[in-house]
Amino acid sequence: MAASGEPAAGEAVALVVNALRDGIMQGRFAPGQRLPEADLVELYSASRGAVRTALVQLENEGIVERERNRGARVRPISLEEAVEITEARAVIEGLCAAKAAARATDEDRHRLRALGKELGEAVAAADVMAYTRINQQIHRAVRDIAAHETAGLMLDRLRTQSVRYHYTVALLPGRPSIGLTEHLQVIETVCSGDPALAEHTMRTHLMSVVEALQQLDANLHRIVTPG
């Protein structure tokens, strides 16, 4: 194994899958970059069989492309796809918000509101890193309260595909402020116990992320193609 830590008992392919997925999600491999099996074998100190199986699985997860006899590469995602992914997130997280509203305990409500307060402090301090982290924690909390395993797995998959686009949205001017308002609405409606309302605010929030994505894309094009 790469890590000197534990012998990790086995299942070498799972280790490679996780390491590679993290690497791609953290941007250590650029979209479109080739992923030769030999390189990955050396990088992760795994056998070729493990690397190979890991690539098949990541292809199945949609973050790697493979062409027969031509190897694997990091799959680039287009704006259209990022929008689709966010739309799908909108309806699934909407489902989670509805379930969460129906199931939330007093303790859950307390935790959500605490996260809302933290988010406000991050925005006040203009701390983008903290904003992004707490943002994820809020969505994660709603998902956990919903206790909907199928929805959770689907969100996992969508997140791995969209994360590179995702974290940049917070960099748009004015975005954290908008996001704060929307998240507070989501939190309050989930805590109110009204499933339909909670679903609505969650969907509204994520549709606003769709708009932010499109705006972000327009900005990128403006930079790439200077008038």
Add this chain to the structure above:
Amino acid sequence: MAASGEPAAGEAVALVVNALRDGIMQGRFAPGQRLPEADLVELYSASRGAVRTALVQLENEGIVERERNRGARVRPISLEEAVEITEARAVIEGLCAAKAAARATDEDRHRLRALGKELGEAVAAADVMAYTRINQQIHRAVRDIAAHETAGLMLDRLRTQSVRYHYTVALLPGRPSIGLTEHLQVIETVCSGDPALAEHTMRTHLMSVVEALQQLDANLHRIVTPG
């Protein structure tokens, strides 16, 4: 594939994945049944490496479970999970219905209404097989009209998990009649071009399937545990 036909050029693992998935979905392997690698090697005339990779992928798809050093088996799905899957389908197909309503051409509308008519004839003839087939065609048509690739892939995955429960719902007494009404409503609202309305009818339809699932489960328990 067992068929002697073509050497199939390559990618042996994909062949095994498809064959095994079909086998499980068609009920040729019972839930909980063990799937020893050696048996699959012989059954599909593939190498163990291909079989092994296929099992990893099917585990990722959620229709097979594997335990370290203890092999793979067909993953049983509980009622709770079937309900979760249908709830997830409800929101995603709701998204598709909304998109479809916004995008449908005159030709699309014609095709949908033709399918609706066919479904009515199948119900009138009490032809359960035809009902199930046309049912799937209608959902497939809405999905195609929506042209939402991400949603389509998610539905593919959900379908492979739930298909065994799914086709039995049509056997409930009175179910085809209810299903006909709901499908006709879905078709008409999609054709009306109102996204919100189309989404609503599609979700209502699938929530009614959830109820049918629970009713089916109650019936099964009554059979298994005779008072």
Add this chain to the structure above:
DNA sequence: GTAACCAAGATTGTTAACAACTTCGTTGCC
């Protein structure tokens, strides 16, 4: 000077053998 072609290198697809673990039946002991 360009285009087709060929050979060497690099990369992936496939298979077989080896090692480790679990399970189940047996034997010996309490």
Add this chain to the structure above:
DNA sequence: GGCAACGAAGTTGTTAACAATCTTGGTTAC
């Protein structure tokens, strides 16, 4: 008679070698 340790068979986890395919660079003919 029951329980625990032992061992053999079966199954999975891992690795290495071999075969097929693609890419690349140079050469040759036109």
